[in-house]
Amino acid sequence: MTAVVIKNDGTVDPFGLYWLRDSKFQLMASTRDGLEEVDGMNGAVDFGTELEPFEITLELINEGNLTQAQKITLRDTVVGYLNNLREYGTLTWESDPTRIVAVRLNGKPTPYDIPGRFKISVPLLCQPLWTGDTEHTLSGSGTATNAGTFETGVKVTVVGPCTDPSVTIGSYTMTYTGTLTSSDTLIIDTGALTCTYNGVNALTFNGVFPKLEVGDNTVNATGAVVTLTWYDCFL
Numbered sequence: 001m002t003a004v005v006i007k008n009d010g011t012v013d014p015f016g017l018y019w020l021r022d023s024k025f026q027l028m029a030s031t032r033d034g035l036e037e038v039d040g041m042n043g044a045v046d047f048g049t050e051l052e053p054f055e056i057t058l059e060l061i062n063e064g065n066l067t068q069a070q071k072i073t074l075r076d077t078v079v080g081y082l083n084n085l086r087e088y089g090t091l092t093w094e095s096d097p098t099r100i101v102a103v104r105l106n107g108k109p110t111p112y113d114i115p116g117r118f119k120i121s122v123p124l125l126c127q128p129l130w131t132g133d134t135e136h137t138l139s140g141s142g143t144a145t146n147a148g149t150f151e152t153g154v155k156v157t158v159v160g161p162c163t164d165p166s167v168t169i170g171s172y173t174m175t176y177t178g179t180l181t182s183s184d185t186l187i188i189d190t191g192a193l194t195c196t197y198n199g200v201n202a203l204t205f206n207g208v209f210p211k212l213e214v215g216d217n218t219v220n221a222t223g224a225v226v227t228l229t230w231y232d233c234f235l
Helices: 068-084
Strands: 003-006 011-013 017-019 030-037 044-052 054-061 089-093 096-105 110-114 117-126 130-132 136-139 142-146 154-159 166-169 172-175 185-189 194-197 215-222 225-230
Touching: 068 117, 136 142, 142 225, 154 166
Parallel strands: 003 089
Antiparallel strands: 003 011, 011 017, 017 054, 030 044, 054 117, 089 096, 096 117, 096 130, 110 117, 136 225, 142 215, 154 185, 154 225, 166 172, 166 215, 185 194
């Protein structure tokens, strides 16, 4: 996974190039209101507001003059990094390394033919939310604290032996009907909205996927060995 770091000295890793002032940075995600009109009814049905991915464009250039051979070598190196960014990597600012956002290449990079220089425009698509760089863990019941500014998903791991385990976060209770032996594992991912039993979709899960609200969240686990893991989330 490629990690893009915008450094304090004006360079961007892993490319080793400088970013220019005409680079475009969006500070926060846009929102989209889910309104649908229904035939025969006045007004519209409100399905809430969704956060949308946002875009940034890095205008990158090398320092100093290059020979044609050096430009070709640099181009091939940069293309290798860009190919890796066709899958999601991460973006961080060196000045704030505790926050990370998932990014991938968004369209086709544009190179510029400048004598002695290598310049390229790199469009990136960013997921709407930033996460902390530290995974937090809670074993059993207690308080799960989201120190971010936005609700965050949590992964709940339940290990047997137990029957009909349940985990309550705030006012929402997740329940599984069935028996787990000591070799069975139930994983509920409230961010991905999935629940698996030994890697297979769990059909007897009640379908409740609570998020951790900003601040302290009360967790009550019954009937099993339960571990919660999560990352702080920022808008």
